[in-house]
Amino acid sequence: MVSKGRHPKSAMSTALHALDRQRFALAEVHVGHRWGSVTCLVCGAHLAVWSTPRDADQHAKQIRRFAAKHRHHEEER
Numbered sequence: 895m896v897s898k899g900r901h902p903k904s905a906m907s908t909a910l911h912a913l914d915r916q917r918f919a920l921a922e923v924h925v926g927h928r929w930g931s932v933t934c935l936v937c938g939a940h941l942a943v944w945s946t947p948r949d950a951d952q953h954a955k956q957i958r959r960f961a962a963k964h965r966h967h968e969e970e971r
């Protein structure tokens with residue numbers, strides 16, 4: 895049983911916890927290899943989060959890149 899709210903891969907867990915909850919919604923829905931998704935609350939873009947990525951560090955980087963791309967205009971918020 896995977897504990898809720900925490901990704902089993904530590905690199906992923908760190909990346910997910912670094913997300914700004916004011917701007918990103920983290921949905922934990924375990925379906926197959928899917929762990930959940932990150933949604934940008936500004937534009938509604940989704941990023942699928944996998945529970946067993948081939949390369950957890952790479953997938954963690956993808957999450958950080960998504961977060962960086964979706965800063966939008968912070969001063970408008």
Ligand SMILES: [Zn+2]
Pocket residue numbers: 934935936937938939963964965966
């Ligand atoms: Zn966005």
